[in-house]
Amino acid sequence: MAAVTVLRVIDLEHDRPHTLSDLADLLTPWAIRVAVTLRLPELIDEGLTRVDELADRVSADTVALGRLLRLLACRGVLVESTTGEYALTDISREMMSESARKWLDLDGAGNRLEASYSGLLESIRTGEAAYPKTFGCSVWRDFESSSGLAESFGAYLVELAGRWGPELVERYGWSRVSKVVDVGGGDGTLLGLLLTAHPAMRGVLVDLPATTLAARRRLAAAGVLDRCEVVAGSFFERLPIGGEVYVLAQVLHDWPDAEASAILRRCVEAAGEGGRVLVIERVRCTGRPGQPVDEALAAMDLRMLLLIGSLERSAAQFARLAEDAGLALGSQAVIGEFSLLEFVVRASPARSAKSVRLSVSAGN
Ligand SMILES: C[S@@+](CC[C@H](N)C(=O)[O-])C[C@H]1O[C@@H](n2cnc3c(N)ncnc32)[C@H](O)[C@@H]1O
Structure with missing residues (x-):
């Protein structure tokens, strides 16, 4: 894998205080679950570091997938290089573990997640809203x-x-x-x-x-x-x-x-x-x-x-x-x-x- 210049490295312990809104936000947990479901950490680990390569492999909408990866990079789950390549952090490495997959995979048993976010995978694949599909009408x-x-x-x-x-x-x-x-x-x-x-x-x-x-x-x-x-x-x-x-x-x-x-x-x-x-x-x-x-x-x-x-x-x-x-x-x-x-x-x-x-x- 080519060397990349790290754009963001976030030390969760020291740079990011855990506020209530950090902990209560439901979006990041969903994004993490989608990444696990699509096996993005494994694919990045295999060398698919660009959004378009990843989107192609997992049949996702490139722009939507890029937005997902950017958020994950902002949260310290991935790092994004100045050339738009993605690399793993300790957190995303952990997402490849058996126990994390079991717990976080959207197709896995036991996941009970906040209802209006349950369509994120489809949103990432299609670039379209999930809410109307979940509830049958617009917000x-x-x-x-x-x-x-x-x-x-x-x-x-x-x-x-x-x-x-x-x-x-x-x-x-x-x-x-x-x-x-x-x-x-x-x-x-x-x-x-x-x-x-x-x-x-x-x-x-x-x-x-x-x-x-x-x-x-x-x-x-x-x-x-x-x-x-x-x-x-x-x-x-x-x-x-x-x-x-x-x-x-x-x-x-x-x-x-x-x-x-x-x-x-x-x-x-x-x-x-x-x-x-x-x-x-x-x-x-x-x-x-x-x-x-x-x-x-x-x-x-x-x-x-x-x-x-x-x-x-x-x-x-x-x-x-x-x-x-x-x-x-x-x-x-x-x-x-x-x-x-x-x-x-x-x-x-x-x-x-x-x-x-x-x-x-x-x-x-
Ligand atoms: C995000 S809120 C912003 C409200 C307000 N401008 C503010 O900044 O506090 C968007 C507003 O658009 C209204 N809205 C949505 N669809 C509308 C429509 N077709 N015609 C008129 N208003 C609509 C909603 O009811 C809501 O009040």
Whole structure:
């Protein structure tokens, strides 16, 4: 085997404190089980060190398998070289042992694993989401049909928005904005913050019906509901017009490129020329071999594949999607672990509307 330059070596004992979220995270155990099931450590040990060779041998989707290997490298189960080759660590050597195989092989007896992750092997082979196959419907349809699920997801979003919302309200030039449309605005946390900080501003929130009920409650509690329109509908349909700014916060990462493009085109169509679209997302680095990789984002990227068939994107990937939809990059800022990408509509609304008809109509 050719000598490789080690990109990441993680000393679990000294470099990585064991936090509760490290220990409670279910993704890595599933990834380890898939690797064991596909006998990846044995294949790497045999000299198949490149993603494409491995994908070929195990009949997997190369890109999806690469995402799996990257996460395993981030977790210290493998090491990835600057040339994109993989090598074993003590942990992956241990995964070749009889007892580990017995315990971790997905086909083996005795494995009882968290239900929504049980389709990861298929996700890795096909590059498609597992959740709808496990539960018979998309994540969003599932959330819509269960108030308990919607509520707990809402609570998670509130906590998350607390990490980027206040800074976004403070740092963006909102004083120029009289009407903002929060597309897929969730339970209204951001809109509540914005309208509270800007008493003359009006807002529109578009989301699925069950979520808009929670949004109404939150906006009423914030005392801003009288300046809001809460629209129960889909962002794959025509959006309300008249906003100077259309916000897409943590929405595009929920969708593969075709659907993400369709959502952007709906924003372009509604905003009209000169209108602005703000994309707030965690933005990953390029993902090329040798580039630094954010461990949490690598985990989220794989989780998005598993649950929705979507992905975390780099700034360049967002810019490409936006450009195709008729947007030009205006400005960029970092807000904690999130990025704010401001795009300006450059295409004519008529062209955008035509594009929408030609692409996806409903993604749920
Ligand atoms: C990850 S959450 C982001 C919520 C909010 N923007 C935030 O950052 O807290 C994605 C949102 O998209 C909404 N959503 C999913 N499919 C939708 C659709 N077809 N039309 C409108 N909203 C949708 C979900 O209900 C959810 O509130």
